[in-house]
Amino acid sequence: MTHSFAYTHYDLDMQRSGTVIEITLSAVANVRLMSHGNFDLFKNARQHKFLGGVAKQSPIRLKIPQSGHWHIVVDMEGHPGKAQSSIKIVPKGPEKPAQRFNAA
Secondary structure (H helix, E strand, O other): OOOOEEEEEEEEEOOOOOOEEEEEEOOOEEEEEEHHHHHHHOOOOOOOOOOEEEEEOOOOOOOOOOEEEEEEEEOOOOOOOOOOOEEEEOOOOOOOOEEEEEEE
């Protein structure tokens, strides 16, 4: 079984604990930060755990809770219309440029 709603998926690959991800949205949307295992559950419309929720303002920032393989999903479930999104990793110091990701 899969979801009946469209979503945008960003594969963050391996990230360290404490890394901050900034998500920019064009409209109210659901933003879910999930581990690799929880993303597999999400893809199959199974119960899963995530950080985030309804983002009513933009940009929002989420912090990676533990080192590992992470994913972000932006979806409109329960909200009308469509939202454009982009994400970037917020650099820890001013010397590093932000790392950007494209939707998978």
